Amino acid sequence: xxxxxxxxxxxxxxxxxxxxxxxxxxxxxxxxxxxxxxxxxxxxxxxxxxxxxxxxxxxxxxxxxxxxxxxxxxxxxxxxxxxxxxxxxxxxxxxxxxxxxxxxxxxxxxxxxxxxxxxxxxxxxxxxxxxxxxxxxxxxxxxxxxxxxxxxxxxxxxxxxxxxxxxxxxxxxxxxxxxxxxxxxxxxxxxxxxxxxxxxxxxxxxxxxxxxxxxxxxxxxxxxxxxxxxxxxxxxxxxxxxxxxxxxxxxxxxxxxxxxxxxxxxxxxxxxxxxxxxxxxxxxxxxxxxxxxxxxxxxxxxxxxxx
Amino acid sequence: xxxxxxxxxxxxxxxxxxxxxxxxxxxxxxxxxxxxxxxxxxxxxxxxxxxxxxxxxxxxxxxxxxxxxxxxxxxxxxxxxxxxxxxxxxxxxxxxxxxxxxxxxxxxxxxxxxxxxxxxxxxxxxxxxxxxxxxxxxxxxxxxxxxxxxxxxxxxxxxxxxxxxxxxxxxxxxxxxxxxxxxxxxxxxxxxxxxxxxxxxxxxxxxxxxxxxxxxxxxxxxxxxxxxxxxxxxxxxxxxxxxxxxxxxxxxxxxxxxxxxxxxxxxxxxxxxxxxxxxxxxxxxxxxxxxxxxxxxxxxxxxxxxx
Numbered sequence: 156x157x158x159x160x161x162x163x164x165x166x167x168x169x170x171x172x173x174x175x176x177x178x179x180x181x182x183x184x185x186x187x188x189x190x191x192x193x194x195x196x197x198x199x200x201x202x203x204x205x206x207x208x209x210x211x212x213x214x215x216x217x218x219x220x221x222x223x224x225x226x227x228x229x230x231x232x233x234x235x236x237x238x239x240x241x242x243x244x245x246x247x248x249x250x251x252x253x254x255x256x257x258x259x260x261x262x263x264x265x266x267x268x269x270x271x272x273x274x275x276x277x278x279x280x281x282x283x284x285x286x287x288x289x290x291x292x293x294x295x296x297x298x299x300x301x302x303x304x305x306x307x308x309x310x311x312x313x314x315x316x317x318x319x320x321x322x323x324x325x326x327x328x329x330x331x332x333x334x335x336x337x338x339x340x341x342x343x344x345x346x347x348x349x350x351x352x353x354x355x356x357x358x359x360x361x362x363x364x365x366x367x368x369x370x371x372x373x374x375x376x377x378x379x380x381x382x383x384x385x386x387x388x389x390x391x392x393x394x395x396x397x398x399x400x401x402x403x404x405x406x407x408x409x410x411x412x413x414x415x416x417x418x419x420x421x422x423x424x425x426x427x428x429x430x431x432x433x434x435x436x437x438x439x440x441x442x443x444x445x446x447x448x449x450x451x452x453x454x455x456x457x458x459x460x461x462x
Numbered sequence: 463x464x465x466x467x468x469x470x471x472x473x474x475x476x477x478x479x480x481x482x483x484x485x486x487x488x489x490x491x492x493x494x495x496x497x498x499x500x501x502x503x504x505x506x507x508x509x510x511x512x513x514x515x516x517x518x519x520x521x522x523x524x525x526x527x528x529x530x531x532x533x534x535x536x537x538x539x540x541x542x543x544x545x546x547x548x549x550x551x552x553x554x555x556x557x558x559x560x561x562x563x564x565x566x567x568x569x570x571x572x573x574x575x576x577x578x579x580x581x582x583x584x585x586x587x588x589x590x591x592x593x594x595x596x597x598x599x600x601x602x603x604x605x606x607x608x609x610x611x612x613x614x615x616x617x618x619x620x621x622x623x624x625x626x627x628x629x630x631x632x633x634x635x636x637x638x639x640x641x642x643x644x645x646x647x648x649x650x651x652x653x654x655x656x657x658x659x660x661x662x663x664x665x666x667x668x669x670x671x672x673x674x675x676x677x678x679x680x681x682x683x684x685x686x687x688x689x690x691x692x693x694x695x696x697x698x699x700x701x702x703x704x705x706x707x708x709x710x711x712x713x714x715x716x717x718x719x720x721x722x723x724x725x726x727x728x729x730x731x732x733x734x735x736x737x738x739x740x741x742x743x744x745x746x747x748x749x750x751x752x753x754x755x756x757x758x759x760x761x762x763x764x765x766x767x768x769x
Binding site: 170172173174175176177181305306307313315317318321342343345346348351352353354355356358360361362364366367372375376381382418431 | 479480481482483486505556612613614615620624625649650651652653654655658659660661662663664665666667668669670671673674679682683
């Protein structure tokens with residue numbers, strides 16, 4: 156087997172009440188990646204897009220993830236990875252996670268699945284660290300497992316896959332920059348016990364709603380009293396998008412990751428399209444460029460295209 | 463229909479990580495209650511046990527719950543309730559909830575189920591308020607619905623019933639007094655965001671583990687970094703009970719409600735009996751009297767005995 160090509164999907168982390176633990180994979184957009192084994196124990200990055208991402212492997216999220224994997228391999232070989240990104244860096248829908256997770260999943264296929272999914276997440280988190288200086292799994296976990304995931308713990312790594320009913324997703328990516336580090340700094344170090352209780356009641360109810368396929372319960376549970384209140388100021392028109400999307404029939408939604416993308420979940424594709432119109436109308440009145448994706452939850456995660 | 467007799471079960475609230483939202487019903491112990499309609503629009507309490515609980519209806523949890531129900535009834539009649547408590551007041555396994563919930567469920571049977579379960583919980587919470595000065599549903603919800611419940615919100619009242627696998631429960635009730643108000647005062651008003659995230663990750667994982675019947679996940683999720691750490695000092699030998707119960711094979715457990723009872727969950731009745739032995743051994747070395755119950759989760763809730 157000489158090379159593997161894959162599609163690595165965008166992901167939504169946090170999911171309103173589930174800050175720092177919940178995430179899901181999207182069917183689109185996806186990055187295209189091809190990984191091949193090379194003779195030298197090193198990682199070679201070939202960028203096939205317009206984003207001018209670093210090609211030094213230790214400064215590139217896919218490269219850093221593959222270097223982490225190579226450390227766990229005794230034999231003397233390396234990887235070349237060719238990347239065509241369709242998920243814009245900085246969009247808040249897991250662009251770096253798609254690169255990091257995609258690279259190690261493809262490499263693992265070349266090695267006849269030598270590593271478990273949890274081990275792949277560990278390698279991919281070393282890639283994530285390059286992008287955000289934070290080893291987190293909220294995006295790489297759903298990217299690798301597909302569907303809806305809950306990261307219960309990082310050390311030891313404990314990832315729970317959740318059942319979920321069909322869900323359509325509308326995502327708007329306003330082309331503004333939000334630094335993850337800045338979004339992190341906005342967070343309170345302390346929260347009131349009362350708000351924390353509301354939050355974990357909602358997380359429990361959301362997980363139950365997802366597993367039962369109870370759309371009304373999912374909708375009622377998509378509340379966040381801790382993070383959204385402080386971070387929404389970074390996203391122009393956030394309240395208008397949220398309120399009008401709910402009026403258009405969305406179940407709920409909020410900031411994707413640390414933004415600037417905003418996602419809304421809907422029970423049907425018809426509603427997801429109505430939400431798209433709402434978002435388009437609101438952002439057309441601003442001077443901000445934007446992309447909108449109408450897609451669904453991707454149960455499969457990273458897709459192996461050809462061996 | 464002249465009278466209804468019921469069995470109203472003990473309940474465990476909080477359930478480690480699920481402080482102020484999770485609860486489950488026990489198969490034993492249960493209070494016995496008989497409710498009959500009387501001509502006068504009032505509530506009459508007849509205590510058939512040794513606990514000397516108040517007989518003025520507004521000072522009695524069952525009485526206060528029935529008075530709340532009577533306010534929602536136009537017709538001119540009242541209730542007499544005969545109570546034989548087997549759940550000791552102050553034990554921390556929902557003694558007041560059993561009285562309050564049992565009274566209104568029995569009365570509702572006499573009225574051909576005029577009220578919904580959520581309405582019954584509202585009435586029962588007015589009874590709970592007499593006992594703890596706090597209108598909470600953590601115990602009355604599982605008492606009335608049976609099984610495992612999550613109270614997502616009190617206003618509006620939103621109760622989620624959770625699927626769960628067979629679970630055996632060992633409960634030790636050390637005969638010491640813990641005032642709910644004192645246990646409340648110990649709680650921090652603020653918690654670190656980091657601890658709050660760990661807690662809601664565990665709540666989500668526990669709900670998923672319960673719904674999937676994944677005992678290992680249930681076990682890993684039964685962690686609490688916020689409440690147990692401060693309240694366990696109220697319960698002699700708490701750490702010894704917890705650690706040795708886990709060694710004996712328990713999945714996990716902690717303080718029941720605000721204590722003093724401590725519960726442990728097990729996958730089999732054999733393990734639940736081993737946990738009983740552990741608890742008995744530890745408490746036999748103290749001067750504190752105690753009861754131990756070995757039982758299972760009660761899927762049915764309050765049981766109607768005869769009409």
